[in-house]
Each structure stands twice: as structure tokens, then as C-alpha cells.
Amino acid sequence: MKIKLTSVYVTDQEKALRFYTDVLGFTKKADFSNGPFRWLTVASPDEPDGTELQLAADDNPAAKAYQQAIFQQGQPAVMFFTDDVKGDYDRIKVRGAEFTMPPTEVTGSTIAQLSDTCGNLIQITQLARW
Known part of the structure; x- marks a missing residue:
């Protein structure tokens, strides 16, 4: 088995698309609508056929409650891995991202x-590299 797709709920799909592509640097993978439903995914340009991240509308009350609760607890909804967190921090910050925590060493x-x-x-x- 493989993980091919995961989702994150967003308050505004168009705004999220701009952020995940223009600020983070992901590429749009899929974007189609069926009535009010919009299927929207992004992927890493380093792995265009790898795992996709769905930017799902939080129009479901349970989704909205979940999203708000983990945000208020300070829990990340999604985690991305990099080989250069400081470089990515600098690149993303210049593009207008607001960091709540700068690069910080933890265990x-x-x-x-x-x-x-x-x-x-x-x-x-x-x-960390051991």
C-alpha cells in the first residue's frame, strides 16, 4: 500500500491555492468542480507524481470545528519535511509567510x-543527521 493523498481543510480554496503554490512552492495537480464541490490538490515539484495534498473546503461543520480546535491548540494540520529548514524558512518568509515559530532545534x-x-x-x- 501507498499513501497517495491526504487532506487539509481550508477556509478559502482559492486563497489556499495561492498560498500553497506562490508562497510554499507546490504545484497545482488537480482542479475540477462539480456544482459547488471543488476537488483541488497540490504536489511537491520534487515529486510531481508523489503524494498529493487536497485543499478541502471546510464547509462541513465537523471539519470546521476540527480545524479550529487544532489551530487553537497550536497543533500543525500538516507537516512537510525538508533537507534545509533554514533555507526554506528564509525563502518562504520573503514571499510573505507569517511564521509562528522560527527554525528551532528540538529532539x-x-x-x-x-x-x-x-x-x-x-x-x-x-x-537531524546522526
């Missing part, structure tokens, strides 16, 4: 956290 890794402007915290993680 086994260095992490940074930022808001995706659509109701979620994102964590960027660089694993």
Missing part, C-alpha cells in the same frame, strides 16, 4: 511553524 530535528492564512498551522521539519 531529533529542527522545526519551524507558520500559518497558511486559511485556518491551519504548518510545520516544516528537518530531521
